[in-house]
Amino acid sequence: MGRSPCCEKVGLKRGRWTAEEDEILIKYIQSNGEGSWKSLPKNAGLLRCGKSCRLRWINYLRGDLKRGNITDEEDEMIVMLHKAFGNRWSMIASHLPGRTDNEIKNHWNSRLSRQTYRFFSNKNKTKTSLDIATLVDQKKRRGGRVSRNVAKKYNQNTRFSKNTMSTTKRSTTMDKQDDQNMSDCSNIVIKDTKESQVHDNINVTCEELELNWLEFQDDGLLDMDGFLQGEAIDSNVVSSMNDDDEIEQWLAEIEVENIKKNERSVDEKEDHERLSLNSLEVCYNESKWDMEFSFTGFDMCDEEDNMLVSLWEDSNYP
DNA sequence: AAGCTCATCAACCGCAGCCGT
DNA sequence: GACGGCTGCGGTTGATGAGCT
Helix, strand or coil, rough: CCCCCCCCCCCCCCCCHHHHHHHHHHHHHHHHCCCCCCHHHHHHCCCCCCCHHHHHHHHHHCCCCCCCCCCCHHHHHHHHHHHHHCCCHHHHHHHCCCCHHHHHHHHHHHHHHHHHHHCCCCCCCCCCCCCCCCHHCCCCCCCCCCCHHHHHHCCCHHCCCCCCCCCCCCCCCCCCHHHHHHHCCCCCEEEEECCCCCCCCCCCCCHHHHCCEEEEHHHHHHHHHHHHHHEEEEEEHHHHHCCCHHHHHHHHHHHHHHHHHHCCCCCHHHCCCCEECCEEEEEEECCCEEEECCCCEECCHCCCCCCEEEECCCCCCC
């Protein structure tokens, strides 16, 4: 027995609301107040389902809504609140008077999240500087941009595989077409790890990691803001991260630090506990980029809103 | 000018939580 | 505690228009 529909859909109108419908809804709510959404359409004489009425009212017709573009201040607020709350859009919206969760969600998906899609290129180790300021306002830019659909498509290729941890290796069986697709894409993608699994394997070895394919989870995203708010990134400097030997050494150090920081051995952990990389710090000291991971806590697999930032080589961008 | 791609926004869908019975 | 209805939330889809080739 399937779930019963929220409303009787037969005969109900769908799609865009007309001005007449808006007027009817406004008048009804002004007279009778919000609530009782299920019975509202019938009482008001609207051929809409209750949920549709509620959404229309909350997202569009409510009198206290702020119109117009989201300001820079609101942008900053959203970014900060997203750090704190993740994708809890209603929570974020509650801190932004006149803005709805839907509006903020759309804004985030279409603009703010994209700031981290495009990042830096390093495969060719060419001396190209990337002005981060240009990442902020790309509204007019068309070419070379990664749409959500494209990003989603590529993300499907980058799910966690079982028996790896968050610094899992990229599938070596990925076919060349996928490789090509990915290299045509931006070199950073944010992906939701909700369906992903993070596993117990603390003993990640450098052999298990395909170099230049690194994934950072959750807090990594926060620290990316440091990049975004900073000055231009010289990809020639960043390219030092792609030195295989250096990265191997770097990862080996991570592993050692990881073991040090976690007093208990893997064997002592309960089944439900998971090890996860959840912090990435990036510092720039005069002439060198330093990156530091930390593993804090366990049970990360229970987190619903983990975000993962993936870097890969991009020979075409910028 | 036509066709294509993509960004944006509005709306829909399914699920989970709350609450009353 | 079980059940069902209602509501709210977050993810996703679809329509539309603008920009690009």
